[in-house]
Amino acid sequence: MRIGILGSGLMGGKLGTLFARAGHEVVFSYARSRKKLEKLARDAGGIARAGTPAEAARDADALLLAVHWSRVDDVVKQAGDLSNKVIVSCSLPMNDDDTELVVGHRSSGAEKLARKLRKARIVSAFNTVPSEVLFGVFEARGKTKPSLVFCGDDAGAKEVAARLIRDVGFDPVDAGPLQTARYTEPFALLVARLAYEGEDGPELAYRFEHLSAT
Amino acid sequence: MRIGILGSGLMGGKLGTLFARAGHEVVFSYARSRKKLEKLARDAGGIARAGTPAEAARDADALLLAVHWSRVDDVVKQAGDLSNKVIVSCSLPMNDDDTELVVGHRSSGAEKLARKLRKARIVSAFNTVPSEVLFGVFEARGKTKPSLVFCGDDAGAKEVAARLIRDVGFDPVDAGPLQTARYTEPFALLVARLAYEGEDGPELAYRFEHLSAT
Numbered sequence: 001m002r003i004g005i006l007g008s009g010l011m012g013g014k015l016g017t018l019f020a021r022a023g024h025e026v027v028f029s030y031a032r033s034r035k036k037l038e039k040l041a042r043d044a045g046g047i048a049r050a051g052t053p054a055e056a057a058r059d060a061d062a063l064l065l066a067v068h069w070s071r072v073d074d075v076v077k078q079a080g081d082l083s084n085k086v087i088v089s090c091s092l093p094m095n096d097d098d099t100e101l102v103v104g105h106r107s108s109g110a111e112k113l114a115r116k117l118r119k120a121r122i123v124s125a126f127n128t129v130p131s132e133v134l135f136g137v138f139e140a141r142g143k144t145k146p147s148l149v150f151c152g153d154d155a156g157a158k159e160v161a162a163r164l165i166r167d168v169g170f171d172p173v174d175a176g177p178l179q180t181a182r183y184t185e186p187f188a189l190l191v192a193r194l195a196y197e198g199e200d201g202p203e204l205a206y207r208f209e210h211l212s213a214t
Numbered sequence: 215m216r217i218g219i220l221g222s223g224l225m226g227g228k229l230g231t232l233f234a235r236a237g238h239e240v241v242f243s244y245a246r247s248r249k250k251l252e253k254l255a256r257d258a259g260g261i262a263r264a265g266t267p268a269e270a271a272r273d274a275d276a277l278l279l280a281v282h283w284s285r286v287d288d289v290v291k292q293a294g295d296l297s298n299k300v301i302v303s304c305s306l307p308m309n310d311d312d313t314e315l316v317v318g319h320r321s322s323g324a325e326k327l328a329r330k331l332r333k334a335r336i337v338s339a340f341n342t343v344p345s346e347v348l349f350g351v352f353e354a355r356g357k358t359k360p361s362l363v364f365c366g367d368d369a370g371a372k373e374v375a376a377r378l379i380r381d382v383g384f385d386p387v388d389a390g391p392l393q394t395a396r397y398t399e400p401f402a403l404l405v406a407r408l409a410y411e412g413e414d415g416p417e418l419a420y421r422f423e424h425l426s427a428t
Contacts, residue, residue: 104319104400136425146423149404176407183404186318190363190397193390194422203425208408209360211350211417 001160004056004063006030006075010131011090012066013040015168018138019064020046022167029056030067030075053078057085062160064126065089069109070096076117083119086157088150088164090126092188101185110151110181121157124181125150125165125172128188130195132202134168141169146205149173149187151180173208215374218270218277220244220289224345225304226280227254229382232352233278234260236381243270244281244289267292271299276374278340279303283323284310290331297333300371302364302378304340306402315399324365324395335371338395339364339379342402344409346416348382355383360419363387363401365394387422 001024005016008031017040020026026048028037037050057063057079065087067075072091076082093102093109103109110124128149129137137146148170152158158174165172175184195204215238219230222245231254234240240262242251251264271277271293279301281289286305290296307316307323317323324338342363343351351360362384366372376386389398409416 101319104396105315106318133425140425147420149408173408175404176411180404180407182318183400183407186397186400187404190389190394190401191422193394193397194363194387197390200424204422205425206361206420206422208405208418208420210414211347211354211419 001025001061002059003027003164004029004060006053006056006063006065006079007067007071007091008037008040009066011126012064014131014134015064015066015090015126016040016048017044018134018168019164020044020048021138024167027051027056027060029053030078054080057082060085062086062088062164065091065113067091069093069102072113072116082117085120086123086160087117087120088123088125088161089113092127092185101189104186105182108179108181108185110178110185114153114178121152121154122178123150123152123154123157123161124178124184125161128184128191129205130192130202132195133205136203137169137205144207145169145171147171147173147208149175149184151175151178151184153178171207215239215275216273217241217378218243218274220267220270220277220279220293221281221285221305222251222254223280225340226278228345228348229278229280229304229340230254230262231258232348232382233378234258234262235352238381241265241270241274243267244292268294271296274299276300276302276378279305279327281305283307283316286327286330296331298335300335300337300374301331302337302339302375303327306341306399315403318400319396322393322395322399324392324399328367328392335366335368336392337364337366337368337371337375338392338398339375342398342405343419344406344416346409347419350417351383351419358421359383359385361385361387361422363389363398365389365392365398367392385421
C-alpha cells in the first residue's frame with residue numbers, strides 16, 4: 001500500500017518507519033523541518049520519501065494522522081481534498097499542555113474529526129500504546145502479540161487499519177463504531193499514565209485475553 | 215479481613231464469594247431478597263453470612279460497593295456512618311438503561327462518590343473486568359495473572375484494595391489518584407463492549423505488560 005504520514009513526530013515518524021519496513025510505500029510529511037523528514041525517509045529503508053501533506057495524500061491508500069490536536073486543521077488544510085481517503089487517526093484530543101482531553105464523555109476526538117472531514121473514512125487507532133513500545137513490538141512479532149484497539153464506521157477503512165496494525169506486530173481488536181472512541185481515548189490516557197508515571201518505563205503494551213485462551 | 219458487601223448482585227455476589235473462599239469473613243447485603251443473600255452466604259463456603267447494609271458495614275475492614283449507580287444513595291443511607299471506612303467501589307456511573315456513563319470527561323463516578331462520602335476512604339476497583347471472568351481467573355490463579363487497575367487517594371485503602379485484587383487472582387495495577395477514574399471508567403465500558411459485543415464471549419480479561427517482560 002501507499003501510506004501518507006500526516007505528522008512525522010514521535011508516533012508518525014516511528015509508525016511510518018515500521019510501515020516502510022513492512023513493505024509499504026511511505027511519504028513522510030509535516031515535521032519541524034524538511035531535513036527531519038528527509039532523515040526519516042533515509043533511515044526508514046524500503047520505499048520512503050519526504051513530501052508535503054498534499055504529496056502524502058496524493059494516491060495514498062491510507063493516511064496516518066499523527067499531529068497534535070491543535071495542528072489538525074492546519075495539516076488537513078495543507079493535505080487538500082481528503083474525500084474517500086482512509087484516514088487512520090492516532091491524534092488524541094489533548095489540550096495544549098497535553099495534560100487532559102478537551103473532548104470526552106458524550107463525544108470524542110475521532111467523532112469531531114469525522115464531522116470535520118465528512119467525506120473521509122476515519123478509523124481511530126494506534127493511540128492506545130506509547131510510541132516507545134512500537135519498535136520492540138515490531139521486532140518481537142511472531143510471539144504472543146499485544147492487542148491494539150481500533151474503531152470506525154467504515155468497514156473497508158477498518159480492514160486497512162487492521163492490516164496496518166498487524167503489519168507492525170499487534171493483534172487488532174475491533175472495538176466497534178467510531179463512537180467507541182469515547183472509551184478508547186480515555187483508555188489511551190490510562191495507558192499513558194501507566195507508561196509514564198509507572199516505575200517500569202514506557203515500553204508498555206496491553207493484551208486482551210479470553211480466559212479460555214490464557 | 216472482615217468484608218461487607220453492599221450490593222450482592224452479579225459482581226458483589228461473585229466477589230463476596232471469592233473473598234470468602236480466599237479466607238475473609240464476608241457479610242452479604244442488599245440483594246433482591248433476604249433468601250438470595252442467605253443462599254449466597256451458604257454457597258460461598260468459608261465464613262459468610264447474610265445481613266443488612268448496616269450489619270455489613272459494622273466492624274468491616276473493607277466494604278465492597280457493588281450496586282447500580284441509581285442505588286448508591288439508598289444503600290449508603292442504609293449502611294449508616296461510613297467515616298474512615300475503606301470502600302472499594304466497582305459501581306460505574308451508568309444511566310438507568312445501562313447504556314452510557316452519566317458522568318465523564320472532567321469528573322467520574324468515583325470522584326462523585328468521594329464527594330458524597332467525604333470521610334470514607336474510596337478506592338475504585340473491580341469495575342474493569344466482566345463478572346463472567348471472575349471465577350475462571352480465581353481458579354486459574356498461580357499462572358500468568360490478568361491485570362486489574364485500581365485508583366484512589368488514600369494509600370492505606372489502596373493497599374487493602376490491592377490485597378483483595380491479589381486474593382481473587384489478579385495482578386493489581388495502581389493507576390494513581392482517584393481522578394484517574396476519569397480514564398478507568400470509560401476503559402471499563404471499552405472492556406464491557408469487547409466482552410459483550412465480541413464473538414468470543416464475556417470471559418474477557420486484560421493484561422498490561424512491559425515489553426522487557428513479554
